Structures are given as C-alpha cells and as structure tokens.
Amino acid sequence: MNLELSDDQRMLKDSIERLVTERYPFDKRHGHAAGARGFSDAVWGEMVELGLTMLPFSEHVGGLGLGGVETMIVGEAIGRGLLLEPYLSSIVLAGTAIAEGTAPEIAAAQLEGIMGGQTIAALADRAEVTATPNGDSVRLDGAASLVLGGDHADVFVVTSNDDAWIVPADAPGLSRRGFSLHGGGGAADLTLSGVQVSNEARVTASAVTRAIEAGIAFLAAEAAGAMRAALDVTVEYLKTRVQFGKAIGTNQALQHRAAEMLVEVEQATSAAIYGALLANEDDPAERARGTAAIKAVIGKTGRFVAQYAVQLHGGIGVSEEHVVSHYFRRLTAIGMLLGGTDEQIKRLAKMGGFTSATPHLAAA
Amino acid sequence: MDLRFTAEEEAFRQDVRSFIRDNLDPVTHRKMMDGRIPTKEEIVAWQRTLNARGWATPSWSKEAGGPGFSVVERYIFLDELHQAPAPEPVSFNVSMIGPVISAFGTPEQKDRLLAATANIDIWWAQGFSEPGAGSDLAALRTSARREGDHFIVNGHKIWQGMGHHADWMFTLVRTNPDAPKKQMGISFLLIDLRLPGVTIRPIITSDGRHEVNEVFLDDVHVPADCLVGGENRGWDVTKFLLSNERTGIARIGMTKHLIRRVKRLAGDDEAVLRKAAALEAELKILEITQLRILDAQRGSNEPDPRSSVLKLKGVELRQAASELLLEAAGPQALEVRTDEDPFGEEDTEWLGTIMPNYAILRAASIYGGSSEVQKTIVAKTILGLG
Numbered sequence: 001m002n003l004e005l006s007d008d009q010r011m012l013k014d015s016i017e018r019l020v021t022e023r024y025p026f027d028k029r030h031g032h033a034a035g036a037r038g039f040s041d042a043v044w045g046e047m048v049e050l051g052l053t054m055l056p057f058s059e060h061v062g063g064l065g066l067g068g069v070e071t072m073i074v075g076e077a078i079g080r081g082l083l084l085e086p087y088l089s090s091i092v093l094a095g096t097a098i099a100e101g102t103a104p105e106i107a108a109a110q111l112e113g114i115m116g117g118q119t120i121a122a123l124a125d126r127a128e129v130t131a132t133p134n135g136d137s138v139r140l141d142g143a144a145s146l147v148l149g150g151d152h153a154d155v156f157v158v159t160s161n162d163d164a165w166i167v168p169a170d171a172p173g174l175s176r177r178g179f180s181l182h183g184g185g186g187a188a189d190l191t192l193s194g195v196q197v198s199n200e201a202r203v204t205a206s207a208v209t210r211a212i213e214a215g216i217a218f219l220a221a222e223a224a225g226a227m228r229a230a231l232d233v234t235v236e237y238l239k240t241r242v243q244f245g246k247a248i249g250t251n252q253a254l255q256h257r258a259a260e261m262l263v264e265v266e267q268a269t270s271a272a273i274y275g276a277l278l279a280n281e282d283d284p285a286e287r288a289r290g291t292a293a294i295k296a297v298i299g300k301t302g303r304f305v306a307q308y309a310v311q312l313h314g315g316i317g318v319s320e321e322h323v324v325s326h327y328f329r330r331l332t333a334i335g336m337l338l339g340g341t342d343e344q345i346k347r348l349a350k351m352g353g354f355t356s357a358t359p360h361l362a363a364a
Numbered sequence: 365m366d367l368r369f370t371a372e373e374e375a376f377r378q379d380v381r382s383f384i385r386d387n388l389d390p391v392t393h394r395k396m397m398d399g400r401i402p403t404k405e406e407i408v409a410w411q412r413t414l415n416a417r418g419w420a421t422p423s424w425s426k427e428a429g430g431p432g433f434s435v436v437e438r439y440i441f442l443d444e445l446h447q448a449p450a451p452e453p454v455s456f457n458v459s460m461i462g463p464v465i466s467a468f469g470t471p472e473q474k475d476r477l478l479a480a481t482a483n484i485d486i487w488w489a490q491g492f493s494e495p496g497a498g499s500d501l502a503a504l505r506t507s508a509r510r511e512g513d514h515f516i517v518n519g520h521k522i523w524q525g526m527g528h529h530a531d532w533m534f535t536l537v538r539t540n541p542d543a544p545k546k547q548m549g550i551s552f553l554l555i556d557l558r559l560p561g562v563t564i565r566p567i568i569t570s571d572g573r574h575e576v577n578e579v580f581l582d583d584v585h586v587p588a589d590c591l592v593g594g595e596n597r598g599w600d601v602t603k604f605l606l607s608n609e610r611t612g613i614a615r616i617g618m619t620k621h622l623i624r625r626v627k628r629l630a631g632d633d634e635a636v637l638r639k640a641a642a643l644e645a646e647l648k649i650l651e652i653t654q655l656r657i658l659d660a661q662r663g664s665n666e667p668d669p670r671s672s673v674l675k676l677k678g679v680e681l682r683q684a685a686s687e688l689l690l691e692a693a694g695p696q697a698l699e700v701r702t703d704e705d706p707f708g709e710e711d712t713e714w715l716g717t718i719m720p721n722y723a724i725l726r727a728a729s730i731y732g733g734s735s736e737v738q739k740t741i742v743a744k745t746i747l748g749l750g
Contacts, residue, residue, distance in 0.1 A: 003659040255743035270652035293645035349641035357627035360447040361385050
C-alpha cells in the first residue's frame with residue numbers, strides 16, 4: 001500500500017495546475033466557451049504540447065504509456081478549473097475505445113490526430129444501431145443520443161448490436177444534431193442511415209466497456225477536483241463574509257455544514273483514487289463492481305457538496321456570475337452522465353455487491 | 365500509488381483469521397454472530413487467548429509489552445476481529461489506560477499494572493463523564509482533596525461501559541478548584557472500585573441491557589501513588605488518551621458483518637438488496653479513505669484530524685446498516701427476547717438482538733466525541749473556521 005504520488009506524478013500535477021491557474025481563471029472561461037468549438041483551441045493546444053493527450057495510451061500506439069493515476073491528476077485539475085476542452089470525450093472515452101479495441105496499426109493511425117488535438121473523437125455509447133455485414137464492409141442503421149463532445153467531433157465510435165465502429169463525422173448517411181449541455185460542454189444526437197464502414201473500423205465491445213470504466217474513473221477525478229474547489233471557495237466565503245458584525249463562518253450551524261462537505265470531499269477523493277487504481281485490475285467483474293460503486297458515490301457526494309456550497313454562499317450562490325453556481329451545475333451533470341446513481345446501485349446490487357451473505361469465518 | 369497489501373500483510377490477515385477460527389470459543393462466536401453480548405467470563409477468556417498469542421494489545425509497542433504492530437497490521441488485525449466477528453480486546457484496558465500508563469506511569473505503576481491490564485487480571489472502567497460534564501469534559505466536578513498520602517474523592521461519574529465488570533476505574537478529578545483555567549485543575553487518578561465509599565449502580569439502556577453504570581464516590585480514600593502524570597496535569601493525560609481513541613479506525617468490518625446479516629435475511633428482496641448495495645458502495649470507498657489515513661499515519665506520531673472524518677462516516681454507515689437490518693427483519697424483530705434465550709437453528713438469523721442493537725447503536729454517534737463535536741474539530745482544525 002502506498003498512496004503517495006511519485007516525483008514524476010507530482011511534476012505532472014504541478015504543470016497542469018499551472019496551466020489551469022494561468023489559462024483558466026474563472027473570468028476567462030466564458031470567453032473560452034464562446035470559441036467556435038465551444039472551448040479554447042489555444043488551451044487545447046497547450047494540453048497537447050504538455051503531452052496530456054498522449055498520456056493514457058500505450059507506447060506501441062504512439063502514447064506515453066502512463067496509467068490511471070496520471071489521468072486522475074489531469075481529471076482533478078480539469079474539475080477544479082471547470083475546463084471545457086474535450087479531454088473526457090475525445091481522449092478518455094473515444095481514445096480508450098480505439099486504443100484498446102482495434103489492431104495496433106489502426107489504433108496508431110486513428111490516435112495520431114486525436115492525440116495531436118486536430119481530430120476530435122466522441123463515443124456514441126447510448127446507441128440503438130444495427131450493424132449488417134455487407135461483404136468487406138458493414139452497413140450501420142439506427143440512432144445514438146447524447147454523444148458527449150459529439151457536437152464538434154470529427155469522428156465517432158458508435159456502439160451497435162455487434163461491437164462498435166469508427167465512423168467519420170462526414171460519412172454519407174450520418175447526420176447529427178449538436179447542442180450544449182447544462183454544466184458545460186456539448187453533445188449530439190446522431191442518425192445513421194445506410195452508413196458504410198469497412199471491417200477494419202471495428203472496435204471490440206470489451207474495449208468500449210474499458211472506455212466507459214476509464215470515463216467513470218475520470219469523472220470521479222473531475223468531480224473530486226470540482227468538489228475540493230467548491231469547498232475551498234465556500235470556506236473562503238465563510239471566513240470573509242460578514243453579517244451581524246462577524247464572519248459567518250463563526251456560526252456553528254455553518255461550520256458543521258462545511259465539515260459535512262469535507263467528509264464527502266474526502267470520500268470523492270478516495271473514489272477517484274480507487275478509479276485510478278482499478279485500471280490495473282485484471283478481473284472484469286471486480287472492475288465492474290468497483291466502477292459502479294465509484295459512480296454511485298460521486299453522484300451522491302457531488303450533489304451533496306454542490307447543494308451545500310450554494311446554500312452556504314447565500315444569494316450569490318445561484319448567480320451566473322459566481323463560480324459556485326457553475327460547480328453546482330457541473331457536479332450535477334457528472335452525477336447523471338455515464339449512468340446515474342440509481343442505475344449504478346441497481347447494477348451493483350445485481351452483481352451481488354462486495355460482501356456475500358456467507359459468514360466471514362465460513363468463507364475460504 | 366497502490367492500494368494492495370504486501371504478501372506479508374495478506375499472510376498476516378490469513379494468520380489472524382485462522383487463529384480466530386481455531387481458537388474462538390464456539391459459544392462466544394455464536395453470540396457475536398447473533399449480535400448478543402458475551403459474558404464477562406467469555407470476554408476475559410478470549411482476551412487471555414489473544415494475550416497468550418501476544419495479540420491482546422494491538423496498539424502497544426514491544427517496549428510496553430505489546431506486539432509492536434505496524435499501523436497496517438493493527439488495522440488488519442482489528443478488521444478481522446470485526447468481520448469474524450469476535451470480541452475486540454477490552455478497549456478501556458487496551459486502547460485507553462494501557463497506553464496512558466505506558467506513557468505517563470511511574471516505573472512502579474508500569475510493573476504493577478501493564479501486564480495485568482493486558483491479561484485483564486484488572487478490568488478497567490472509564491471514569492470521565494459526569495452528569496454535568498459530557499462533551500464539555502473539563503467542566504467535571506468530582507473533587508479530590510489531598511490529605512497526607514491519600515486523596516479524598518467525592519463525586520458522581522456516569523456512563524461506565526461494562527463498569528459492573530470492572531475492578532479499577534481511571535478517573536478525572538478536580539484537585540485545584542482555583543486554577544486559572546478549568547483544564548489546569550484536573551488530575552488523573554486510578555481508583556480501586558472495592559474501596560469503601562464506592563457505589564456502582566446500573567443504568568439500563570434502550571436495548572434493555574445492563575451495560576453501563578454510574579459510580580458514586582463518597583469520601584473514598586485513594587492512595588497518592590495512584591496518581592498518573594502528576595497533580596493538576598490530568599488534562600495532558602486526557603488529551604493523549606482521547607487522541608489514541610481517535611486514531612482513526614472506521615470499524616468497517618463491523619458494518620460488513622451487519623450487511624452480511626442483511627443479505628441473509630433479505631433473500632431476493634430487491635428493495636433491501638439495493639439499499640444494501642448503496643451502503644456497500646459508500647463503505648467500499650470509506651475503506652480507501654481509511655487506507656489513505658493509515659498511509660499518512662505511517663510516518664508520523666501525530667493524530668490525524670481526518671480521523672474525525674472516519675468516525676463520522678464510519679458511524680453513519682454502521683447506523684444505516686443496523687437500520688437496514690431492522691427493515692430486512694421486519695416487525696417480527698419487535699418480539700422482546702433476551703441475550704440469555706437459547707440459540708435457534710444453526711442457519712437461521714437470530715432476530716432477538718436486531719431491535720435492541722439498532723436502538724443502542726444510536727450511542728455510537730454520541731460516545732467517543734459526538735458527531736457534532738467531530739464536526740467542530742473538522743471545521744476548526746482542517747478548515748480553519750473559528
């Protein structure tokens with residue numbers, strides 16, 4: 001057991017935190033969102049330069065071959081700064097599916113543009129798509145909804161009744177309706193009508209599962225970063241806001257609320273660490289159980305922390321101009337994306353949870 | 365980062381589990397499985413069994429006569445006891461007074477008391493709370509007046525858990541009523557409960573059991589060599605004792621045991637199983653929080669204020685599990701039974717303790733620093749709110 005960051009990991013943390021502090025102060029965020037693709041091309045370019053977009057992929061597909069902990073470090077910083085760049089959708093979700101689910105030469109070719117930041121990819125996991133074999137190619141028909149980052153994606157990984165498929169956004173027969181999401185970023189609904197892709201575009205279903213697990217681990221890190229930041233800004237407010245002649249943070253009722261927030265922030269931090277390390281777990285059942293628990297817990301803690309942060313800010317907490325209202329919306333969205341809390345609890349219950357009914361000493 | 369235990373630590377876990385399986389008296393184990401309270405004799409027998417193995421005092425250093433466990437070994441050891449479930453070593457002896465004697469006692473006190481405390485030849489009671497001094501412990505009024513080589517003690521102590529089993533009580537008394545701060549007039553005194561002037565009265569709790577007591581002290585003559593840590597220095601000793609009490613163990617294993625019982629009772633009741641899964645998800649994550657704090661404690665002797673986080677969340681989940689167990693058992697659990705009732709069939713869950721244990725577990729967020737006290741600690745020491 002060792003829960004410390006290595007020196008290299010600490011350096012990575014410093015560099016991304018510096019990027020977020022310098023490029024993403026809250027007053028700049030609105031301008032970034034107004035960019036053509038809904039995020040800052042300049043910041044995205046800097047993230048590419050820092051190597052962040054190469055970080056999770058193995059070396060034989062051109063990546064840096066780093067692990068879950070490094071991705072967690074990126075996620076926490078993105079959560080703290082409320083970044084809009086498509087790291088989750090293009091790198092973690094679509095990128096992982098391609099890296100793990102295609103032959104190395106195909107993965108390397110596809111990932112080159114994705115890691116370089118020029119190509120934005122998105123994973124269409126909420127899809128009702130039929131794949132019909134057609135000689136050397138496959139015909140795709142159906143629809144997908146709420147494709148994260150899909151509003152500006154250049155390429156999609158679309159799940160179907162038979163594995164998943166890499167589909168360029170300009171493929172004939174593919175149409176999309178892009179839209180913005182509460183909490184930041186955008187998504188798209190897709191319609192596929194007679195879209196032809198080659199057999200080489202196949203992405204295995206197990207890689208899509210890995211991608212969603214990685215996505216949930218990333219969301220846990222993002223949530224932990226956002227929650228820690230929401231707590232920090234709340235504590236600062238409690239120390240500086242004066243009412244009845246004293247800082248409101250001297251009131252025990254408010255102190256206790258802040259303390260309850262910290263308990264949940266620590267739990268979220270633990271969930272993020274668990275997610276980072278679960279990437280090394282070989283047993284798919286154990287990964288599935290852990291992932292469900294992580295998502296359920298960050299959904300619950302995120303909502304709790306977000307609600308308390310707003311409450312403790314008073315009226316300013318519901319204003320568009322205050323950062324806390326943006327943490328509130330982002331945390332609410334994180335709780336609902338990639339399977340909400342109730343859905344995860346249901347899955348975990350179906351898998352039997354972590355403890356069996358067998359008495360401890362009777363078990364092997 | 366790595367959450368895994370080393371091969372040696374995993375082997376240690378297996379050792380502990382096998383030891384419990386092979387050495388815990390079956391009747392005691394059955395009672396623990398049912399949620400019944402073992403008798404004094406059963407608890408003493410188990411602690412002596414552990415002591416013979418060198419494990420009765422998991423938090424004690426080798427110098428103090430303990431096993432010198434690492435923080436991880438200590439956690440694993442207690443987790444196995446909690447999950448088995450087996451009685452924990454008597455906390456008044458092992459977690460509270462033993463380390464105090466070891467740190468503050470005179471050589472004579474160490475010789476006389478440490479081994480006897482580990483082997484439970486002396487069963488200790490805690491004499492801290494008073495009717496007017498609960499969370500505000502320093503407001504205590506029990507007085508000790510020095511007369512020659514004795515203290516004359518008068519007062520009223522309350523909430524002595526298992527006090528009716530006890531031979532001695534470690535007590536906080538006021539030795540200087542005129543001290544500039546109330547904390548500065550307190551001494552830490554060991555009192556033989558067989559002395560004249562000591563009266564122990566039972567308090568029956570909401571589980572219908574006799575587990576706690578109140579102790580009246582009426583001109584009790586306590587030899588001066590029973591003072592620990594020096595006259596009017598009792599508050600330093602107390603802070604040390606309380607910080608040991610708070611070295612963060614969330615008792616996750618106890619909650620796991622309750623969840624196993626829920627699952628045995630739930631059968632295929634989906635609503636209950638989902639609530640169990642929701643609890644298990646939080647419990648799994650709390651295990652990581654526990655390991656993070658253990659990891660941080662490895663290099664330090666300072667108490668980690670995040671231990672309060674463990675107590676808050678640990679108790680919240682344990683209470684929720686006991687509530688879910690009650691729900692899973694249904695209204696049949698309302699039938700009043702006693703811990704002395706005969707055992708039922710081997711493979712049926714004993715419902716007789718579920719309602720009493722649900723009721724008495726509400727105390728877990730009250731004793732050892734109430735949840736409100738823990739939140740104040742978190743707000744002040746971690747968040748800097750004052």
